[in-house]
Amino acid sequence: MPLGIGCTARPGQSRNNKTGSWRVYYPILDTEKCTKCGTCQLICPEGCITQNEDKTYAIDLDFCKGCGMCAEECPDKAKAISMHLEEK
Amino acid sequence: MVDRKLENFDCGHRACGGCGASAAVRMILKGAGENTIVVSPTGCLEVFSTPYPETAWKTPWIHSLFENASALASGIEASLKKQGRLGKEKILVIGGDGATVDIGTLCISGAFERGHDFTYICYDNEAYMNTGIQRSGATPYDADTTTSPAGACSTGNNRPKKDLPQILVAHGSPYVATATMAYPMDLMKKVEKAMNTPGPCYIQVHAPCCTGWGFDSAKTMEIGRMAVECGLWVNYEIENGELVSQKKVKRVPVDAYLQAQKRFRHLFRPERNEAEIAKIQAIADKNAKKYGIDIE
Numbered sequence: 108m109p110l111g112i113g114c115t116a117r118p119g120q121s122r123n124n125k126t127g128s129w130r131v132y133y134p135i136l137d138t139e140k141c142t143k144c145g146t147c148q149l150i151c152p153e154g155c156i157t158q159n160e161d162k163t164y165a166i167d168l169d170f171c172k173g174c175g176m177c178a179e180e181c182p183d184k185a186k187a188i189s190m191h192l193e194e195k
Numbered sequence: 196m197v198d199r200k201l202e203n204f205d206c207g208h209r210a211c212g213g214c215g216a217s218a219a220v221r222m223i224l225k226g227a228g229e230n231t232i233v234v235s236p237t238g239c240l241e242v243f244s245t246p247y248p249e250t251a252w253k254t255p256w257i258h259s260l261f262e263n264a265s266a267l268a269s270g271i272e273a274s275l276k277k278q279g280r281l282g283k284e285k286i287l288v289i290g291g292d293g294a295t296v297d298i299g300t301l302c303i304s305g306a307f308e309r310g311h312d313f314t315y316i317c318y319d320n321e322a323y324m325n326t327g328i329q330r331s332g333a334t335p336y337d338a339d340t341t342t343s344p345a346g347a348c349s350t351g352n353n354r355p356k357k358d359l360p361q362i363l364v365a366h367g368s369p370y371v372a373t374a375t376m377a378y379p380m381d382l383m384k385k386v387e388k389a390m391n392t393p394g395p396c397y398i399q400v401h402a403p404c405c406t407g408w409g410f411d412s413a414k415t416m417e418i419g420r421m422a423v424e425c426g427l428w429v430n431y432e433i434e435n436g437e438l439v440s441q442k443k444v445k446r447v448p449v450d451a452y453l454q455a456q457k458r459f460r461h462l463f464r465p466e467r468n469e470a471e472i473a474k475i476q477a478i479a480d481k482n483a484k485k486y487g488i489d490i491e
Contacts, residue, residue, distance in 0.1 A: 119253045120250050152213060153208075
């Protein structure tokens with residue numbers, strides 16, 4: 108690949124890099140318990156939690172690195188996200 | 196108003212799981228809004244977000260050397276001004292603490308003295324994490340890093356943290372603030388305010404680093420909150436030299452914050468090092484007195 112001065116890349120090209128393979132624990136979001144506060148979506152370091160049209164949230168496991176911040180920070184009254192060991 | 200739905204930092208970047216800096220950058224870009232040109236000096240952020248040809252940025256982004264991010268931002272500002280685009284487009288520098296408090300200080304000082312209209316944000320993970328946890332000017336007292344190792348003859352970093360926000364207040368900056376990624380709404384509001392304030396503004400953002408500090412990746416937000424609760428990190432805003440707001444807390448002893456991190460574990464084993472912990476407590480007490488953060 109040629110690498111010159113002033114090289115540019117198309118925006119958001121990092122999506123080619125599926126960081127989900129790094130994961131040891133994977134999250135499961137229980138939409139029944141979820142209060143739709145949006146905390147997980149705001150704090151996720153990857154930005155891989157998105158809101159669907161019906162206001163529920165979904166975690167994109169292609170990119171989730173399994174850090175567990177969403178499960179930890181999910182408010183006590185909901186605790187809708189749980190972490191599980193990845194079976195490989 | 197801060198647009199929480201704005202996503203200018205995409206998935207697939209190579210930060211460690213639970214990285215405080217990458218979470219902070221997502222929030223910063225939400226606060227900064229559209230039409231922002233980002234300048235990043237070398238550091239963790241530059242390395243993990245842009246291994247060519249993959250970039251996580253969805254906003255114009257330019258990389259500079261460690262030392263000259265502010266000079267580059269000054270040049271972009273001058274160019275936008277000449278073209279009549281300044282105001283419609285804004286300039287934001289996001290650098291690490293090494294690039295900010297150590298290597299880039301000269302250029303920051305110059306840019307602030309000349310009064311360019313841009314915002315400088317330092318994500319402060321308190322060491323050179325990208326190259327393998329070497330101490331920087333922002334490393335707190337007694338932290339164990341690879342260049343300030345704790346052992347028989349040393350208790351870690353022997354100098355206190357450099358107070359760069361106060362240095363930039365002395366430059367006459369219209370807006371200087373500190374924030375932490377553990378309080379996202381506060382951080383986003385401060386970024387929005389800085390971006391809309393004419394002149395050079397500065398925000399220092401506390402960004403816990405699970406790899407360098409040694410804690411579980413799920414606890415990043417919790418460590419950030421603990422730092423504020425014990426008084427070792429103070430969230431404040433200074434406008435034109437006047438302290439206008441500070442986060443008030445019911446302060447707890449520094450022990451819990453120190454014990455939660457591997458970089459301070461030498462203070463607790465083989466036995467508790469009372470003398471050193473008292474020195475760190477004194478730093479927290481001094482902060483509390485200086486900024487008046489205690490709830491009576």
